[in-house]
Amino acid sequence: MKGTTFQIKNMVCPRCITVISSELDALGVQYEIDRLGEITLFDPDQVDMAAVKQVLAKHDFELIQDKDEQLVEQVKLAVLDLVQGNVVTNLRNSDYIAERVGQSYSALSKTFSRRENVTIEKYIILQKIEKVKELLEYGELNLSEIARKLGYSSVHHLSNQFKSVTGLTVNQYKESEDRERSSLGKA
Known part of the structure; x- marks a missing residue:
């Protein structure tokens, strides 16, 4: 089944998945959550996106549609994995983040600093x-x-x-x- 993938801001733990799943199930939305911070909505033309955004906002989540904001959220999730000890890597933090997000660290760093007013470090x-x-x-x-x-x-x-x-x-x-x-x- 074909779907549209969205980033979800503030989706940082397994409990977040449970909350979002419960809300989307109640709306009758067909979806799949592949990993933290990312959701695929199937048949999005048939989904009441305003209702989805409303139930997400009720729990301090937000659909991210801006490309720079999506990159920032991906960086945050990579950092969270590092800090929580969810990944074991011999890579430097900057190399892990760049590899995980699939962009150069320099580009990520510029976008992150511009959007968040703080460096990744x-x-x-x-x-x-x-x-x-x-x-x-x-x-x-x-x-x-x-x-x-x-x-x-x-x-x-x-x-x-x-x-x-x-x-x-x-x-x-x-x-x-x-x-x-x-x-x-x-x-």
């Missing part, structure tokens, strides 16, 4: 710090284990980056009553 750091916060909340790993898990060269490097991004030391963050966290995948 800075975005990776922000996502890693959010993952550090999450792991600290769980309390299952010590800082050395977290540093190793997220590919930091040392606890010192992680600690410096954490303080630079949050304004707090790791200990200050752990002792804080107001531990603000952002969703992974958000800039």
Whole structure:
């Protein structure tokens, strides 16, 4: 069956697939989800796209039709896979992202920076710090284990980056009553 493939903004976890599937099933839409951030709608001429967009928006998802925005979302999903440890690669982050998205890193970097007002490198750091916060909340790993898990060269490097991004030391963050966290995948 022939369909049209769309990118979906903010579709970053298996729970997102469940929510989107449930909503599209309720609308009677024929679809297939191949991977996070991507959906194929079959017979899109017969689909009430306004209804699809509305149910997606209800859960903070969005159909992406702009090519640059699609590239940005693909970069974000690649970064999320790296940070979450969903991929094991010997490639540098930049090489993995370029290979995954299928474009030169230079072109991706320019588009990403222009659209998000942050470099891919800075975005990776922000996502890693959010993952550090999450792991600290769980309390299952010590800082050395977290540093190793997220590919930091040392606890010192992680600690410096954490303080630079949050304004707090790791200990200050752990002792804080107001531990603000952002969703992974958000800039």
